[in-house]
Amino acid sequence: MCVELENKAERDLFLKETNENKVMTRPIWQLMYRLPMYLHCQRDGQKNAEFLEERIVNIPSSVR
Numbered sequence: 001m002c003v004e005l006e007n008k009a010e011r012d013l014f015l016k017e018t019n020e021n022k023v024m025t026r027p028i029w030q031l032m033y034r035l036p037m038y039l040h041c042q043r044d045g046q047k048n049a050e051f052l053e054e055r056i057v058n059i060p061s062s063v064r
Contacts, residue, residue, distance in 0.1 A: 001059050002028055008054040015057060028056040 005011045018025040033043050
């Protein structure tokens with residue numbers, strides 16, 4: 001499950017506040033082209049992926 005926030009600043013604030021309150025949330029993913037083993041690989045602009053990476057947070061499906 002995930003939520004999309006307005007921008008990276010809002011995402012980071014959401015992550016900080018939820019994790020400080022013991023609700024484990026995390027950014028959705030790190031784009032693979034940024035990993036050292038893929039830096040040399042061909043790719044396109046990745047604009048949509050970068051847009052989503054800055055805004056989407058995984059949330060737990062249940063909280064104890």
